[in-house]
Amino acid sequence: MATHHAHAVLPDEPEKATLEGKNKILGFWLFLGGETVLFGSLFATFIALRDQANGGPTSQQLFDMPLVAAATLILLTSSMASVMAVLALHKKNLKQLQAWMTVTVILGLAFLALEIYEFVHYTSMGHTISASAFGSAFYTLVGFHGGHVAFGICWILSLQLQTVKKGLTVVTAPKFYVACLYWHFIDVVWVFIFTVVYLMGMIGGKVG
Amino acid sequence: MSAHASHAPNRSGLWDWLTTVDHKKIGILYLIAGGIFFLAGGLEAILIRLQLIYPELSIVGARTFNELITMHGTTMIFLAAMPVIFALMNAVVPLQIGARDVAFPFVNALGFWLFFFGGVLLNTSWFLGGAPDAGWTSYATLSLNQYSHSGVDFYVLGLQIAGLGTLIGGINFLVTIINMRAPGMTFMRMPIFTWASFITSGLILFAFPAITVGLVLLMFDRLFGGNFFNPDAGGNVIIWEHLFWIFGHPEVYILILPTFGIISEVVATFSKKRLFGYSSMVFATALIGFLGFMVWAHHMFTTGLGAVANTLFGLATMLIAVPTGIKIFNWLLTMWGGQIRFTTANLFAVGFIPTFTIGGMTGIMLAIPPADYQYHDTYFVVAHFHYVIVGGMVFGLFSGLYYWWPKMFGKMMNETIGKWNFWLFFIGFHLTFFPQHFLGLMGMPRRVYTYLAGQGLETGNFISSIGVIGMTLGTILFIVNAFVAAKGPKAAADPWDGRTLEWAIPSPPPEYNFAQTPLVRGLDALWVEKMAGNKGMTPAEPLGSIHMPSPSILPFLMSVGLFVAGYGFMYHVYPVVILGIGFTFGCMVARSLKDDPGYHIEPEEIEGKGVKA
Numbered sequence: 001m002a003t004h005h006a007h008a009v010l011p012d013e014p015e016k017a018t019l020e021g022k023n024k025i026l027g028f029w030l031f032l033g034g035e036t037v038l039f040g041s042l043f044a045t046f047i048a049l050r051d052q053a054n055g056g057p058t059s060q061q062l063f064d065m066p067l068v069a070a071a072t073l074i075l076l077t078s079s080m081a082s083v084m085a086v087l088a089l090h091k092k093n094l095k096q097l098q099a100w101m102t103v104t105v106i107l108g109l110a111f112l113a114l115e116i117y118e119f120v121h122y123t124s125m126g127h128t129i130s131a132s133a134f135g136s137a138f139y140t141l142v143g144f145h146g147g148h149v150a151f152g153i154c155w156i157l158s159l160q161l162q163t164v165k166k167g168l169t170v171v172t173a174p175k176f177y178v179a180c181l182y183w184h185f186i187d188v189v190w191v192f193i194f195t196v197v198y199l200m201g202m203i204g205g206k207v208g
Numbered sequence: 209m210s211a212h213a214s215h216a217p218n219r220s221g222l223w224d225w226l227t228t229v230d231h232k233k234i235g236i237l238y239l240i241a242g243g244i245f246f247l248a249g250g251l252e253a254i255l256i257r258l259q260l261i262y263p264e265l266s267i268v269g270a271r272t273f274n275e276l277i278t279m280h281g282t283t284m285i286f287l288a289a290m291p292v293i294f295a296l297m298n299a300v301v302p303l304q305i306g307a308r309d310v311a312f313p314f315v316n317a318l319g320f321w322l323f324f325f326g327g328v329l330l331n332t333s334w335f336l337g338g339a340p341d342a343g344w345t346s347y348a349t350l351s352l353n354q355y356s357h358s359g360v361d362f363y364v365l366g367l368q369i370a371g372l373g374t375l376i377g378g379i380n381f382l383v384t385i386i387n388m389r390a391p392g393m394t395f396m397r398m399p400i401f402t403w404a405s406f407i408t409s410g411l412i413l414f415a416f417p418a419i420t421v422g423l424v425l426l427m428f429d430r431l432f433g434g435n436f437f438n439p440d441a442g443g444n445v446i447i448w449e450h451l452f453w454i455f456g457h458p459e460v461y462i463l464i465l466p467t468f469g470i471i472s473e474v475v476a477t478f479s480k481k482r483l484f485g486y487s488s489m490v491f492a493t494a495l496i497g498f499l500g501f502m503v504w505a506h507h508m509f510t511t512g513l514g515a516v517a518n519t520l521f522g523l524a525t526m527l528i529a530v531p532t533g534i535k536i537f538n539w540l541l542t543m544w545g546g547q548i549r550f551t552t553a554n555l556f557a558v559g560f561i562p563t564f565t566i567g568g569m570t571g572i573m574l575a576i577p578p579a580d581y582q583y584h585d586t587y588f589v590v591a592h593f594h595y596v597i598v599g600g601m602v603f604g605l606f607s608g609l610y611y612w613w614p615k616m617f618g619k620m621m622n623e624t625i626g627k628w629n630f631w632l633f634f635i636g637f638h639l640t641f642f643p644q645h646f647l648g649l650m651g652m653p654r655r656v657y658t659y660l661a662g663q664g665l666e667t668g669n670f671i672s673s674i675g676v677i678g679m680t681l682g683t684i685l686f687i688v689n690a691f692v693a694a695k696g697p698k699a700a701a702d703p704w705d706g707r708t709l710e711w712a713i714p715s716p717p718p719e720y721n722f723a724q725t726p727l728v729r730g731l732d733a734l735w736v737e738k739m740a741g742n743k744g745m746t747p748a749e750p751l752g753s754i755h756m757p758s759p760s761i762l763p764f765l766m767s768v769g770l771f772v773a774g775y776g777f778m779y780h781v782y783p784v785v786i787l788g789i790g791f792t793f794g795c796m797v798a799r800s801l802k803d804d805p806g807y808h809i810e811p812e813e814i815e816g817k818g819v820k821a
Contacts, residue, residue: 019387019388022387023311023312023383023387023388026383026386026387027311027312027315027379027380027382027383030379030382030383030413031379033413033414034375034379034413034414034416034417035417037414037415037417037418038417038418038420038421041417041418041421041422041451041454042421044447044450045421045425045436045447045451048444048447049436049442049443049444049447052441052442052443052444053442054435054441054442129428129432129433129434130432130433130434130435131435131441132435132441132442133435133436133438133441133442133443133444134442135435136425136428136429136434136435136436136443137436140424140425140428140434140436154793158797158800158801159800162800162801166803171803175800
């Protein structure tokens with residue numbers, strides 16, 4: 001009987017089965033609304049300062065398309081992996097869920113590695129946080145995003161580890177769901193960074 | 209989870225307060241901490257007025273004066289006004305919507321402790337090399353290393369930590385109000401204070417990230433050699449002004465909207481009438497919240513944004529007078545023909561209406577860009593924002609505290625002391641700030657530590673400083689009243705013949721609030737039942753076991769971690785930064801790994817049956 005093993009039978013959409021789960025998901029959507037303003041402010045600052053290279057290397061001299069394109073491809077793929085993870089969650093298949101989350105984390109790490117390489121490379125070319133207003137704005141915006149990716153990786157890893165012991169329950173399911181929302185969000189932010197920082201930085205001359 | 213962990217944990221003394229996740233206790237914590245900061249900010253104000261009582265005094269000196277005005281503004285806005293608002297929101301909103309708790313009790317406690325430690329960090333600056341002295345707006349380049357003291361570092365990190373607490377508090381209330389309403393409590397049946405808290409929380413959510421970014425940029429410039437605001441390296445100082453006011457103007461409405469809610473509750477209750485124009489009140493509150501995001505540049509008319517920008521921002525600002533006017537008339541029409549009782553709470557509410565209207569009128573004057581070029585940076589501006597913030601918000605907070613004190617503490621405040629409190633504060637307030645309008649029009653600049661004799665500024669300044677005595681005595685009487693109340697008569701569940709759900713349960717409420725979730729059958733839920741001749745609310749569920757969240761020390765510890773890391777940043781001791789932030793993250797992981805089973809309160813432990821009126 002289902003009543004006997006109440007925990008073993010997981011309801012459909014387990015992330016929304018309890019009020020706690022629903023609260024968590026709504027609260028997280030709202031948090032992402034605040035994060036949007038946060039990144040919006042950073043983007044606005046960057047756009048205002050992106051031509052102020054102060055005699056140092058400009059964005060046209062710095063940016064390298066193949067590297068950024070690879071990073072973009074990796075992060076977009078990791079976002080897809082997290083979609084697959086949510087699908088697995090809805091199928092209540094913990095094994096698949098863990099597998100797709102692992103793919104997400106590995107791709108996230110690869111993205112971070114590329115970003116660190118990129119930052120080290122730029123620094124060696126004289127593009128640092130204190131070299132110019134452009135440098136300050138670039139490292140703050142892109143670094144904030146990178147910090148979000150790093151936090152997301154640690155977060156998903158801790159969820160994966162605790163789920164090994166706890167299994168997929170109405171308590172752990174919302175945690176995965178919310179972590180995937182977060183992962184999508186930082187992916188969307190990257191799409192804007194790719195456009196505003198890199199594409200506009202490579203093709204653009206002065207704007208205004 | 210394990211249903212066996214069903215007994216309430218042992219609770220006693222300090223440990224209980226450090227670990228509580230009960231919204232009612234967190235409300236009291238906010239009130240005490242906010243009250244202490246209010247006294248600190250008030251002391252700073254007394255010193256400011258003492259310095260300005262006669263021309264050419266040097267009681268505190270120029271640098272200390274700069275520190276005093278900076279800390280007075282920062283403390284009053286971030287550490288006194290906002291926490292007292294959060295105190296009332298915590299104490300009242302869950303009760304008004306018929307909820308047993310907020311959506312995130314743990315996050316609620318975390319929000320409080322972050323605010324508290326942020327505030328403490330900011331105020332330790334007095335003992336560690338001097339307080340911030342770049343004004344509460346901390347404009348660059350004045351706030352950069354070359355032009356200001358290390359105090360600004362305390363401003364940056366203290367506000368960052370406190371702001372984080374406010375942000376998560378806002379999210380908590382949004383989710384609570386959306387998801388936790390009792391059956392039948394539709395949005396358009398919510399008490400107006402809950403509506404105001406809802407919209408305020410939305411403003412917090414979308415306004416605070418802007419100051420977060422602003423503070424990060426300033427921190428990078430001051431501590432890590434950034435160039436955001438350094439014109440020599442291509443930086444742009446206007447970015448700070450925009451970010452600060454994109455946050456700062458909604459912040460004004462974050463302060464005043466809950467006050468509007470309080471006034472609406474108090475005026476309706478003490479007129480024994482339904483609030484006039486409830487739906488237009490909701491509409492006006494939402495519209496003010498929306499327009500509040502569209503007007504930030506009216507603080508920057510003299511920055512040089514150009515005629516088009518100034519015109520548009522001036523017009524948008526004037527538009528706000530329309531929904532605000534709706535509110536003023538709704539309050540007047542609520543009182544019209546009502547059975548008005550002039551309790552202390554209602555005195556403050558009635559005193560609020562004309563005082564706030566004066567502040568609104570000077571606001572319209574300031575919204576006219578060419579005129580603003582004359583008023584800008586004078587005492588006219590100081591008079592204006594003290595009329596809306598003290599004459600508006602502080603009157604409203606006193607009103608709300610007198611009104612909900614019986615519910616929060618289960619004790620009645622003394623009405624005689626209360627009336628002395630009102631009249632002293634009211635008269636003192638007008639004495640202090642009314643003359644400042646004219647001082648401003650005569651050209652007295654704000655933020656300057658003295659003025660010369662023989663320019664016609666003596667009388668106004670003297671009266672202004674004398675008025676402080678009234679406000680000080682009024683505030684002292686409030687504290688006296690709190691202690692008198694503690695020994696005074698026990699409060700009934702419904703001492704004011706209230707209309708809303710919080711008056712349907714005992715004072716103070718039991719920790720589970722409602723033994724049975726009530727069924728809401730209309731606006732002014734309790735009044736509906738009273739008019740139907742019922743003894744109390746109709747329960748929406750049978751009496752049963754109530755699940756409660758466990759207390760936790762983690763919110764306190766997480767805030768301590770960031771507090772410690774703050775000093776590490778300021779003194780460039782990076783191991784301390786890593787230790788502090790690592791400790792906070794460690795606490796987050798601990799919270800995630802260990803599920804909170806909570807505990808249960810069984811029906812036999814619940815005093816009385818059903819919900820009483």
